[in-house]
Amino acid sequence: MPETDALIREAWALLHTSPGRSAELAREARQAALASGHTLESARAQLALGAACLEMGDLGASEEKLQEALPILEESGDLEGVLEANRLLGRLYMSKGRLDDAARHYLRAQDAVRPETPDAIIARLRNELGVLYSSLGAYGEGLEQFQASLALVDGDSKFLPVVLNNLGNVHALQETFTQALDYFERAYAAAKDAGNVRSRVIMLGNLAKSSSRLGDHERAIELVRAALLLSEYLGERAHLPSSLSKLAEVLLASGDTAGAERVSEEALEQLKPGAPFREETLLGVAQVFMKAGRLEQARDLAIEVLEQVSDSPMMSGAHEQLAQIYEEMGQYREALQDLRRHHQLADELKGELFSARSQALLLQQEMELGRRESELLRENNRRLSDAYESLSSLHAELALKNEELERLTIEDPLTGVYNRRHFETVVNGELNRLRRTGTPFCVLMIDIDDFKSINDRHSHSVGDKVLITVSQLLSDNLRTGDSIARMGGEEFAILLPGTELQSAVLVATKIRDAIANHHWARMEPDLRVTISSGVTEGQPTDEFGTVLHRADIQLYLAKGAGKNQVSPGVAEF
Numbered sequence: 001m002p003e004t005d006a007l008i009r010e011a012w013a014l015l016h017t018s019p020g021r022s023a024e025l026a027r028e029a030r031q032a033a034l035a036s037g038h039t040l041e042s043a044r045a046q047l048a049l050g051a052a053c054l055e056m057g058d059l060g061a062s063e064e065k066l067q068e069a070l071p072i073l074e075e076s077g078d079l080e081g082v083l084e085a086n087r088l089l090g091r092l093y094m095s096k097g098r099l100d101d102a103a104r105h106y107l108r109a110q111d112a113v114r115p116e117t118p119d120a121i122i123a124r125l126r127n128e129l130g131v132l133y134s135s136l137g138a139y140g141e142g143l144e145q146f147q148a149s150l151a152l153v154d155g156d157s158k159f160l161p162v163v164l165n166n167l168g169n170v171h172a173l174q175e176t177f178t179q180a181l182d183y184f185e186r187a188y189a190a191a192k193d194a195g196n197v198r199s200r201v202i203m204l205g206n207l208a209k210s211s212s213r214l215g216d217h218e219r220a221i222e223l224v225r226a227a228l229l230l231s232e233y234l235g236e237r238a239h240l241p242s243s244l245s246k247l248a249e250v251l252l253a254s255g256d257t258a259g260a261e262r263v264s265e266e267a268l269e270q271l272k273p274g275a276p277f278r279e280e281t282l283l284g285v286a287q288v289f290m291k292a293g294r295l296e297q298a299r300d301l302a303i304e305v306l307e308q309v310s311d312s313p314m315m316s317g318a319h320e321q322l323a324q325i326y327e328e329m330g331q332y333r334e335a336l337q338d339l340r341r342h343h344q345l346a347d348e349l350k351g352e353l354f355s356a357r358s359q360a361l362l363l364q365q366e367m368e369l370g371r372r373e374s375e376l377l378r379e380n381n382r383r384l385s386d387a388y389e390s391l392s393s394l395h396a397e398l399a400l401k402n403e404e405l406e407r408l409t410i411e412d413p414l415t416g417v418y419n420r421r422h423f424e425t426v427v428n429g430e431l432n433r434l435r436r437t438g439t440p441f442c443v444l445m446i447d448i449d450d451f452k453s454i455n456d457r458h459s460h461s462v463g464d465k466v467l468i469t470v471s472q473l474l475s476d477n478l479r480t481g482d483s484i485a486r487m488g489g490e491e492f493a494i495l496l497p498g499t500e501l502q503s504a505v506l507v508a509t510k511i512r513d514a515i516a517n518h519h520w521a522r523m524e525p526d527l528r529v530t531i532s533s534g535v536t537e538g539q540p541t542d543e544f545g546t547v548l549h550r551a552d553i554q555l556y557l558a559k560g561a562g563k564n565q566v567s568p569g570v571a572e573f
Contacts, residue, residue, distance in 0.1 A: 012048055201230055212253050240270050306318045477511050501536075
């Protein structure tokens with residue numbers, strides 16, 4: 001059907017510059033295909049429609065269209081369509097925080113790659129894989145995928161800004177803001193050449209954030225104002241609230257709290273249901289209001305986000321922000337509850353990250369294997385012995401990856417101490433020993449005081465160094481048989497086998513003093529770090545959750561007593 005094919009091609013051509021018009025063309029193509037009984041053409045039109053809905057941020061509609069199109073494309077043997085549908089579903093599930101589902105669809109997309117697959121499609125797959133690896137914290141692998149995508153983009157002016165912008169995002173995540181700024185500037189220039197207004201507005205915001213982090217607040221403010229003017233002039237008003245929120249963030253970083261407050265109020269007035277980055281905008285405004293002392297309004301905005309979202313990453317961030325707001329309000333019990341929920345969600349995400357990362361590592365191995373097999377085919381199977389050696393090397397690499405994955409199942413990747421999941425295992429072991437032999441044990445819950453302020457004042461890089469140093473100081477002041485775990489964020493837990501409450505309090509006090517007296521100024525001038533600790537002794541009737549709950553209560557009491565404190569627990573609470 002020449003007319004339907006032409007409509008679908010035009011829909012794809014307009015995907016990035018005018019997704020609304022792209023959706024209209026895809027619907028028209030689908031209606032024409034259905035009217036003439038062409039099932040495959042209808043599925044291809046549905047695929048284009050799903051892509052347009054995804055570009056517009058309508059994740060529910062996009063998932064419905066793509067899942068409907070995929071089995072028809074598979075049954076018809078349309079490998080290019082299968083690849084695109086799986087690639088888009090991977091991107092969609094990435095947006096929803098469902099990393100396992102994303103990794104599975106990327107694997108299926110890779111299975112559909114053939115030697116004749118166009119470079120433009122492989123470039124998009126590589127770009128999506130870069131996003132996946134970066135989300136998993138594997139920034140090196142992410143950069144490799146983005147660079148590979150960039151090499152394949154060639155003259156695709158519409159997709160070039162996307163890849164350049166993602167390269168900038170990875171450098172920003174690594175806090176290498178000079179490199180990030182360079183890629184964002186190139187992305188903006190490429191978007192301007194392609195006539196993509198929506199991308200230009202987003203990239204101006206990214207340029208502003210990197211400029212602000214480099215200390216150039218004046219330029220950052222100019223860039224965000226340019227994004228606002230561009231949005232209004234060209235009728236892209238949907239992005240206005242997000243741009244206003246970024247301006248407020250920059251004003252806050254520059255010390256203009258009153259200005260940030262005024263701009264945040266304007267962002268709220270402009271914010272409509274379904275606006276792009278709505279939840280991020282609400283949390284940004286809540287942060288400004290918190291700094292301005294408007295704590296109740298900040299709390300209400302964070303709660304509104306929790307009522308509107310279902311994806312774990314956004315919920316985790318909202319609970320963390322709510323915990324900070326409650327702490328500012330002096331409501332320490334509520335703050336602890338939201339902080340615990342934040343850590344619980346973060347722990348669930350870590351489990352999903354591990355599972356997704358294992359699939360991603362497998363995908364990387366399969367892609368590498370496919371690349372090498374293609375090279376062997378092009379050389380007409382020359383030097384077969386080298387091929388066997390190459391495959392053996394791949395198996396050895398995979399064995400090393402498996403060892404790394406086994407280690408990741410029990411360790412926190414940043415600090416090297418146990419993760420929450422493994423800590424639960426060792427505590428349950430001590431509970432069993434207590435019930436069998438009566439051997440006592442104690443648990444310490446430790447929280448770094450005012451850790452958010454450390455990140456805000458000194459950077460997240462310094463915050464990471466503080467977490468690593470604290471874990472080392474904990475280890476230096478414990479026995480060989482004791483266990484340390486990072487429970488999430490700035491919270492640690494310690495298991496002291498064969499220890500009664502009175503002795504555990506002495507250990508907690510020793511640790512508190514060691515951390516308070518450490519020479520933190522050598523790491524960063526004016527840096528001071530203290531901890532609060534809650535201590536409890538295990539009971540034969542306990543489960544893992546009840547032990548942690550009592551320790552949490554004691555930690556809450558230590559925080560309420562002024563921080564840098566140790567609060568001992570009693571057998572019953």
